[in-house]
Amino acid sequence: xxxxxxxxxxxxxxxxxxxxxxxxxxxxxxxxxxxxxxxxxxxxxxxxxxxxxxxxxxxxxxxxxxxxxxxxxxxxxxxxxxxxxxxxxxxxxxxxxxxxxxxxxxxxxxxxxxxxxxxxxxxxxxxx
Amino acid sequence: xxxxxxxxxxxxxxxxxxxxxxxxxxxxxxxxxxxxxxxxxxxxxxxxxxxxxxxxxxxxxxxxxxxxxxxxxxxxxxxxxxxxxxxxxxxxxxxxxxxxxxxxxxxxxxxxxxxxxxxxxxxxxxxx
DNA sequence: CATAAGGGTTCCAGTAATGGGAAGGTCAAG
DNA sequence: CTTGACCTTCCCATTACTGGAACCCTTATG
Numbered sequence: 227x228x229x230x231x232x233x234x235x236x237x238x239x240x241x242x243x244x245x246x247x248x249x250x251x252x253x254x255x256x257x258x259x260x261x262x263x264x265x266x267x268x269x270x271x272x273x274x275x276x277x278x279x280x281x282x283x284x285x286x287x288x289x290x291x292x293x294x295x296x297x298x299x300x301x302x303x304x305x306x307x308x309x310x311x312x313x314x315x316x317x318x319x320x321x322x323x324x325x326x327x328x329x330x331x332x333x334x335x336x337x338x339x340x341x342x343x344x345x346x347x348x349x350x351x352x353x354x
Numbered sequence: 355x356x357x358x359x360x361x362x363x364x365x366x367x368x369x370x371x372x373x374x375x376x377x378x379x380x381x382x383x384x385x386x387x388x389x390x391x392x393x394x395x396x397x398x399x400x401x402x403x404x405x406x407x408x409x410x411x412x413x414x415x416x417x418x419x420x421x422x423x424x425x426x427x428x429x430x431x432x433x434x435x436x437x438x439x440x441x442x443x444x445x446x447x448x449x450x451x452x453x454x455x456x457x458x459x460x461x462x463x464x465x466x467x468x469x470x471x472x473x474x475x476x477x478x479x480x481x482x
Numbered sequence: 483c484a485t486a487a488g489g490g491t492t493c494c495a496g497t498a499a500t501g502g503g504a505a506g507g508t509c510a511a512g
Numbered sequence: 513c514t515t516g517a518c519c520t521t522c523c524c525a526t527t528a529c530t531g532g533a534a535c536c537c538t539t540a541t542g
Contacts, residue, residue, distance in 0.1 A: 241531085259490080259536085260490080260536080260537085261491080261537085262491090270480075281454055284528090291479065298471060299471055302466060302469075303467040306462060309465070320451045320452060320455065323447055327445060327448065329409060337433065339434035344430060351402050351406050354401070357518095358518070367500085368519095387508060388520060388521095389520080413498075485542090486539105487541105489537075490538095491536070493533090495531085495533105496529105497527100497528100497531100502524085503524090504523090505521090507518105507520070509516100509517085510516095511514105511516095
């Protein structure tokens with residue numbers, strides 16, 4: 227299977243698939259003409275990566291998950307640890323963004339937003 | 355005022371201040387020995403930048419806000435538009451992260467996380 | 483047979499916003 | 513005079529790709 231076919235099956239851009247090969251996440255075969263040649267297992271692996279990335283796991287997380295996925299004897303606790311750490315990161319990000327949102331929506335609400343130059347948003351950025 | 359003093363007053367690392375000069379956000383004077391020389395207005399501007407960045411505005415947003423801040427006659431509506439757009443972005447990010455969190459916390463809860471190899475997290479990543 | 487379209491390949495550069503570190507100039511104190 | 517704390521510029525690394533140039537392969541059509 228050529229790269230474009232794999233791209234449409236996994237939803238990953240061809241560029242991204244080449245990049246994943248470059249960093250050692252997949253290792254497709256090569257046809258005589260130099261084209262990458264993917265089989266079912268490569269596609270499966272790439273689809274796994276697409277889903278994990280979609281859940282926000284970093285590339286290095288994915289590398290770890292992939293290794294665990296391929297290890298028939300891994301402990302589910304190992305996987306869970308990665309997922310839990312990632313969950314904690316997500317929660318931190320959410321908290322930070324919610325704080326920003328609160329401040330910003332206050333500011334937007336306070337600003338009359340017309341043609342007059344008086345603006346509480348700038349005032350706030352000015353003085354802290 | 356030398357750069358380290360400015361760094362400690364604004365909370366911005368010296369590296370970042372140099373970078374802000376490089377991209378044209380501030381233009382400190384230069385002393386005879388080549389050292390950057392900041393005055394009150396530079397510090398004020400950098401403090402403004404630090405606050406805006408702290409609220410998650412991008413550098414380009416900051417450039418726009420700074421221009422409006424320095425324009426005595428700007429319309430507050432212009433500022434408000436930038437802030438509202440940024441607020442919308444933040445809200446999108448929060449929504450995306452909350453979705454991830456929901457999925458992930460379901461998965462973490464479903465995984466017994468012990469020494470056995472059976473793992474719902476990987477299973478889910480495997481099959482979508 | 484020439485050619486054009488639509489694959490594929492590699493490599494180089496750029497993104498956002500810094501951070502790290504090297505190599506070297508300057509300044510104040512002991 | 514030397515030490516140590518500053519300052520300078522310059523270049524590389526980061527994350528996870530994305531875009532583009534230059535070039536090869538395959539197939540269909542005039």
